Structure formats: structure tokens, C-alpha cells
Amino acid sequence: MRNAKTTYDVLIAGAGPAGSSLAIRLAGAGLKVALTEQKKFPRHKLCGEFVSPECVEHFAELGLTATIESACRAELRETVFYSYSGRSVSIRSDVFSNGESSAIGLSRSRMDELLFERAHQAGAEVLRETTASRVIVNGKKVMGVEVTDANGNRSEINARLTIDGTGRSRQLVRMVMPLVKSRPTLTAFKTHLAGAEPDDGACEIYSYPGGYGGLNSVGDRFNLCFVVASDKVRATGNDPELLMREIVMRNPRAAQTLRNARAVEPWLAVAIDRFGTVEPAPVEGLISIGDAASFIDPFTGSGMLMALESSRVAASVIPDNIADLSALREEYLEVYGRKFAKRLRYSNILRFASSSTRVGEIAVAALRSSRSLRAQVARHTRN
Template sequence: MTRQTTMGNTRKEIVVAGAGPAGSSVAIRLADAGHSVTIIERERFPRHKLCGEFISPECIGHFREIGVSDAMLSSGGQSIKETRFYAASGRSVGIQSEIFGGNALSLSRARMDDVLLERARSAGVRVLTETAVIGVELGANGISSLRVRNESGLSQIEGSIFIDATGRAGTLSKLSAKKADKASKTRQAKQPGFVGFKQHVRGAKITPGTCEIYFFPGGYGGVTYIENGLANHCFIMTSERVRSLGADQNRILTEAVFRNRRAQATLSNADPVGDRLAVAVDSFGSRNTTGHQNLFSVGDAAAFIDPFTGSGMLLALESSRVLSDCLIESDLETLSAVNAYTVRYAKRFCGRLRTSSLLRRAAFVPGIASFSIFSLFHSQTVMRTFARATRRGFSLSRK
């Protein structure tokens, strides 16, 4: 096993696991501030990723701050003016993107993540792709190094600060917890409560400039145009409902998704393009934002917000900025950064996560979803209030 160190470099090394929007954006911000950063990414880029591929209007400001807004907006994605929610009966109500500050953007994760990673490289970030983190080593001050594997074999990446941006997997947090607590190896794995699906299609009959959300028995999903004339169909269902359909994706479409009249009308004649993806989702809501004293989590690794809010990308980008600010202001002093990040994260995100938790109760039951849609959104004032509550605490101010 080889050991990669920063000997001769007096700067503290920051190691980020995961090159999604959370990982790349925090790496960019820290590198632009003069810090030494390494990104470790398991996959080869560009790559297909299960995601709704909806970039809410507030994200554009973050893109502008890290110098990628022009590249994102010129990548051929769809400008989204409205999100329209459809009950199973076909009745609908729309929310205009402008209440969040402008148009949203729908762009494939393959393209968006590639733009961010290239920007990280240009900022001086060392990027290691096709490299899997398989273990951690602990020292007196927390994590001392990561054990990684790639085509060159096994090696160790040393650092002073580690950031878990591995999404719902929470790889660094799980590995470090297992290392610190040997008994955790024998604990029963929690059965996932949900399954997410994604398929790019050609020929979907949706209105350009609109993101359509469909509620159906046991789940909900959405369709929006992305680049190259394709649309992204992404949906989530309870694991129980998936099992009842034999996990057969054709049955899932015809016997569940197409129970929504609008979904059947827009998707029944669409042709699949590329791989169909499926992934287990164990839970929603907050996870640990900090683990060992030098381990921080961002994006979905810190909290997974419900897809119907359309704010997953925003949470990734915003949590990355909050963390980078805390690290920069503390001059990478971990105890100070941990305290600041814990407080600021709770202030910005806990309210919107609670709101999403309440709305989630209705999302998976068509009758309740239909009633909720037309009760809550009958009034424009009520609609705006609930929509903004999924961004409660959002601000472009730093603290």
C-alpha cells in the first residue's frame, strides 16, 4: 500500500469524498480561498446519476459565486418557469418559479457534475476519479487518512480535515463510525423504506418550460425536459409497493405510475434512452453533520430532503457554502468550525426539513395528496407560504 502525504507542505490538507454538487462546490470554495484540497470520487466522469435533475432558481446565485453560471446556462438545459402538481385524477395546480427568484434549470447530472468538477480542477483541486474509499484510519485528532483503491492498487490519502460528500451513502461517516465502534459491524442493517427510479426518455408529451409532478398509489415522481431533446423521468415509491409489484419495472410503470392520468398521457409512448436506474432510499431528514472532530458532512450525506420540494440541489450547494465559510473563518481550526457549522446548519435547514416531513405524510397517499394539493394551494397566498417553507432559512447572506 502506498501512502500519499503532504510532507513539505505546511498547509493543512482538506480531503473531500464525493464529486457531486456538494463535494465539488465546497472544494471550489476552499481552493479559491487558498487551501489545499483533494477530491476522491468513486466513478468515472461524466456519469449517469439517479436524480430529478431539477436545479431550483436559488442555485443560480451559487453557480455565479463559484464561477460556473455561464457554463451551466449554456449547456442546453431547459429553463423551467413552472412546476405543476398532478393528482391521480389529472387535476393540477402550478407553482411559478419566479416566487423563488427566477426560472429554474433542468440539466442532466452528467453535464452539471462535469462542469463543477472541471471548475474544481481549474481552481487547483487535486482530483482522483475511479477511486473508492474502502476504510479510514483514526488518530489522536480524529481521522488521519483514508484507505482507497483504484486501478493502481491500494493507497492511503492523508489529511487534516475530511468532508463526506458521498450522498445518501454517507460513506465516510459509516466507515469512521464502524472503525470507532467495532460492535457496529454486527448491527442489523435497516431495511430501506423507499426505492427511487430514473430513466431518460425521448418523446414525452409535456409542456416545455414546465416540471410536472405526478402522485400515484405508493409514490410520486416528476418529468422535465433536459438537454438534447431528452426528458428525465424520476420517481420514488415505498419499498412495500415495489415488492407488491414484484420489483418489475414495467409493472411499476403500468400498474402504479400510470394510475396517474397525466403521467399515462405524457409517458406511455415515450421511448427509454440509456440505462434505467434504481436505488434504495433508507430515510429522509437529518443525519450527522459532524462525526469525528475533523469530519464534516454536506449535501445528502448531511440531510436528504424530499424530492417533491425541488430543493435537493439547493441544499447541496448551500450546505457546502455554509461549511466552507465556517472552515475559512476558523482558519481550519476544527473545534471552532464544528461548533459554527452545527449552529448555522440547524438554523438554515432544520425548519425546512420539518416542513418537508409534514408534507411527506400526504405525498404517498393519492387521496390525501389530492386533497392537500387543492386545499393548500387553492389560495395563492397559502401556496406561496408553503412553497417558501421548504426553503425556510434560505438567505444569500453569509450567516
Template sequence: MSTPAGGPSRQADVIVVGAGPAGATTAYYLAKAGLDVLAVEKSKFPREKVCGDGLTPRATREIECMGLPTTYERGWRRNKGLRLIGGGHSLEMPWPDVSAFPNYGLVRTRLGFDAELAAHAERAGARLLQQHAVTAPIVDEKTGRVSGVRVRETDDAGRKTGPEADFRAPVVVAADGISARMALALGLEKRDDRPMGVAVRTYFTSPRHDDDWLESWVEIRAKGTAGHPGPVLPGYGWVFGVGDGTSNVGLGILNSSKQFGKVDYRRVLRDWTDSTPEAWGFRPENQVGRVRGAALPMAFNRTPHYVPGMLLVGDSAGMVNPFNGEGIAYAMEAGRIAADTIAQAFTRRPAMNADRELAAYPDRIKTAWGSYFTLGRGFVQVIGRPALMALGIKYGMSSRTLMRFVVKLLANLTEDPRHRRDGYDRVIHALDRLVPATSNQ
């Protein structure tokens, strides 16, 4: 459905820029809270996004909280946990049993997932305006407050067409992904002291399409000289069975090594897939679609997360987990937190109290993941050293006990400190208390 760009629809309580997982989740919760929310999406659903399509229990919890059906008949597949491959070992590590999270993950292509999530927000009462690109925020000249957005229609090819139109709302949510056009228009540049990654992926028709484990290859190497392997790259390759006859195959690499920016990641992907068993089908003749790539903005790499009248949610704010490159879970959690913050602000009078409520949003996000993201920044620096990365793979992969701890840490799946915890949880929570929370101000 596409709301007509005219009349009273140009005014809303909240305008959400972008209807991916961050924006659609925000719009859903705002609509459930009874607010008039307009989500503006530059593309038309369904549309493709670069992603591994694998969802951990953390993301699965957010989907379940929204009541979005995730049945096999609707294209969803459950997974049991991680199969880790490296150093001559293959370990199947079930997702940990944690009271706050389901004990399974999901796989769903972004082509279908994003469309379903946006439609779910519509059913909750959100208005969805597709094929409309936000070109700039509208800033009140007197107060400096964001008070709306400027919009142009787009055609099927994504080209902007027609005249600009102004849409107004007392609150705007920037959920416009890695482009972060809204934030950039307000001078919010990315932070160079935060890690970045790059992901490349494609699909192959493969007999492995129905694998019920998320497979992670932790020993991905750059191309070496004749007879010598290249250095281990800080990142991992993945094989996620989609269940439709294809597997999503890709890799994610961090910027903490000297090789970052000097390596042809598409070539690394090709060399790796060529080294896999031919029976798996990861060969050019079985490839479905081209290799696509995207940046991974991590650990709050764009701040502050609130400026008067506008909140940043998801990739636009660098809310990607630096431990594992997961972004959807944090985009959806941030959307839920942002919507709750905005809903609370709408109950506050006078207006200064509402602004005070909105200004608390960065602290709520910082409380949720600030210390964890600080730990992640340290992890990124360690694995950026090829020798340390190689040692970690050699000795870590030989210990199932250690890898159980690693899975809990990397996927951020620990028991609430108020509940009974195992030794792994106590160590992780102790580390959280010892490190300062990453600033997102």
C-alpha cells in the same frame, strides 16, 4: 484531469471524499479561499447518477453564486415553475418572486452537470483525483481524530485495483453520497426516526423534451384489485424535459405508508407511464437506458454532522428535503457552509480554537434548515395516510391560492424575515418558529 497518486499530492489542507454536487461545491469554495484541497472521486467523469435532473430556484441560486455558466448551448434549460397534475386538475404555478432566489429553475442531466461542476472546482484551484475509491478514514490512535483517508485506484468498471495509499489532511469532508462509507466506518448509522424515500427514473425520447415547466403528478397509486384503484402513494411522479430529445420520467415515494417496501416501484412507474397519452412517447420502445433507482436520505437521517477532523455534507448526512425529495440544493448549500467553516478554522490559532470553529458546523446547518426539516417530518407522516393524501389532492388541487402556498412551502422559497413578506411567507415563518429545529447532533 487525474492527479497522480504519489509524492506531495498525498498531503493537502483538506481532503473531500466524493466530487458530486456536495463535494465539488465544497472543493470550489475551499480553493477560492486559498486552501490546498484534494477531491477524491471513485468514478471518472462524466458518470451517471439517479436523479430527476430538475433544479429549483434554490439550487439555481447556488449554481449562480459559483459563477457556473448555464447557457442553452451548454445543455442547460430554464423552467418557469411547476405544473401540478392530480384530482382531475392541472395547475401551472410559476416559481414565486423572492428577492433571494432567481425566478426560474434549471434542467441539466447529472451526466453533464456533475462533470461541469467538478471541472469548475478544478479551475478554481482544487485538485481532482478521479478513479480512486476511498476505502476507509485514517484515525489518529492517540487523539481519535480523522487525519486522512486510505485510497485505492479503480478501473473503468469501478473495480478497485492496485495497492492502498494513505492521503493526509488536518480536515476531511465526507461527501460520499448515500453510501456514506466514511460515516459508517466511524459508527455513524442512519437514524430510523427520520424519513427515507426511494426514487426510480428513466429517459424516453419524447416530443415533450422541450417543455419549460417541471411537471409533477401528485396522484400516483399502487396497483389495485380488479376494478378498484390502489391507494394513493405518498410521493409524486415527474416529467422533466431535458431538451436533447428526451424527457426524464420518474417517481419518488416516501417510507411513511404501509405500502413502502411492498410495492414494485418500477412496476408502478411502468403502469403510470403506460397510462399517459401514446403521443408523449413514454413507451418501452422509446426508452433510453434502463430504469434506475436510488434511496433518498432525508431530514438529517445521519448524525452528528461533525466528528473530530471530519464534516459530513450532502446525502451522506441525510440532507434531502422531506417535502419534495430535493437534495442538490441542500448539498450545495451545505458545501458552501462547510467550506466557510473550514476556511475560518484555518485562520484560528491555537489549534483548539480551530476545532471549536469546526465543531460549530452542525449548528450552522441546524440554523439553516432544522425547523424546516422538522415541519417536513410532520408532512411526511400526514401524506403517508392514503385517505388524507387523497383528500389533500381532491380539495387542494382545486384551489390555486392554496397550491401557491404549497409550492412555496415544499420548495422552501420564502422571503427573508428581514424583508417585506406576503401572507404566505408570514405563515411559513410562523410555523418555523413554532416547531423545534431537527437535531443534527
């Protein structure tokens, strides 16, 4: 073990949108920040890559407007939901931003790399290809982490506050709090395609028994991301091409838009075992952000937004409370609950409704009849 001990105000594990954006915000507030990421960037990430319009405001706060605007991306002016029978309803992207901006389709390999580099530029110490492998606990308090780099060298990093930004795997939270294991009922797949044919400027969502899939441009190719029941995955021998053809393309619109599509990246797959909040501040000295705190159904297209918003919430309480971790914990839980509890409950209801193709048909019919109902339903998945 390397014996180099360094002390930071804040150590953040995981450089997804939550971790990197928090590093930028806290370094900008004058704190001494370390950000550690296990993967080598750029790396592909399983995600629909639909960047909700409200993220634009966050990119501006993070000093990334020009960089994001010059990245290869697509403007997504609407999301069109196609029921299993092929009926459709469209929700304009600008309902989320009071008419100000569109959503964008942007590859996570590019977006996450840009955020990570910006964190470095903003003054955070970035540890590349370095895994937070153990939390350092003193009594019941987390005091930092042990990290392991790509060569297997380990070192301790002490921090007044440690942040779990490791996504749905909640690596650090798991180390201090055993999480009840639940058998994944859903599996998600993603690839980039050439030759897909969604409408220009649309993110298209296809419903089918047991799941849904999304297709949108990310500039020079198309993202296809879909969720299916895990038992179907096992039954088809875990073959994403087969699942795309035999399950996703049972939706008539998907059959049309994907008929000439071919994967130009390897498929990625993840199991989804739970939705909702786990514990945003499990013990003193450790808080979680982004998916590590709460996972909202991808159906809402707002996971990255929540990651950026949770970093904003954390950044609003950390600088003033860093000397009193008990007060920080209470304050974070309070503000976090106020900000996210309602939308998570609402998204749960939508998920149950959309998991039935019959209820999906009724919902599409109802939404087609009223523009204001569409806007209301969409906005409730945010605030």
C-alpha cells in the same frame, strides 16, 4: 500499498454538487484541497434533474454561469402537481427567486462533470475514479483517508479536515459511527425518455398510491424519476417499465404524457431508507455536507440546492477555524442547524401529507384556491 503520503488542508470524498462546489470554494479561499471521486465522469445519476432557481446564484459564485448557460438544458417555468384524480395546481419557479430566474432541467451527467472540472481548474487536486476506502483515525480524531484507485492501488492522504460528500451512502460517517440500519420502504427509479409529452416549460409531478413521479425536459430528452413502495417493486419483479405503466400511469395525467414515451438510457434504481439529518459533524476532523449530512425529500426539488448551500455553510466556517477543529465542529453544527433544521422538519410534514392520495387531493384543492398560500408552502421547503 503505495506509500505516497500527501498532506492537504482539506480532503473531500465525493464529487457530487456538494463536494465539487466545496472544493471550488475552499481552493478559491487559498486552502490546499483534494477531491476524490469513485466514479468515472461523466456518469448518469439517479435524480429528477430539476435544478431549483436559487442554484443560479451558486453557479455564479462558483464561476459557472456561462458554462451552465451553454449546456444542453431546459427552462422550467413552473412545477405542476397532478393529484391522483388528475386535478392540478401550478407553482411558478420564480417564487423561489423573487421573480428573478427559472428552474432548469439539466442532466446530472453534464452538471456534475462541469462542477468537477471547475474544481480542478480552481486549484483543487482531483483524484478520478478513486474511492475513499478507509478513514485514518488517530485516537478519536479523523486525520484523512486511504484511497483506492481504479487499478486497486492504495495510498494514504492526510488532511487536517476530512469531508464526507459521498451522498446518501454516507461512506465516511459510517466508518466512524455505526448507523442504525432501517429497511428501505421506498425505491426510486430514473431514466431518460424520448417521446414524453409534458407541457412546455413544466416540471410535472404525478401522485399515485404509495408514491409520486416527476417528468421534465432536460433539453434534448425527458427525465422521468419516480418513487414507489419497495414491496410493490418486489411484487413486480423489479421491472421499472412495468412499474411505470402499472403504477405511475394510474395517474391520469401521467397516462397521457407517458403514453408514447420510451426509455433511451438504462434505468437506474436506488433504495431510500431514511430522510432528514444524520450527524453533520460526527467526530473531530470529519464533517459531512450535502446528502451525507441531510437528505430532504426529493418531492421538494431542493436536494441539489441544499448540497450547494451546505457547501457554502461549510466554506463560511472552515478557513477561519481550520487550526482549531473543536471550534470548527461546534461552529459548523451551530450554523448548519440554524440554516436547515426548520425546512427539514417542514418537509417531513409535507411528505406525510403527500403520502396519502386523499390528503393530496385536499392539499391540491386548498392550494388551487390561493396564490399566496402556494408561494408560502413552496418557500417553506427552502428557508
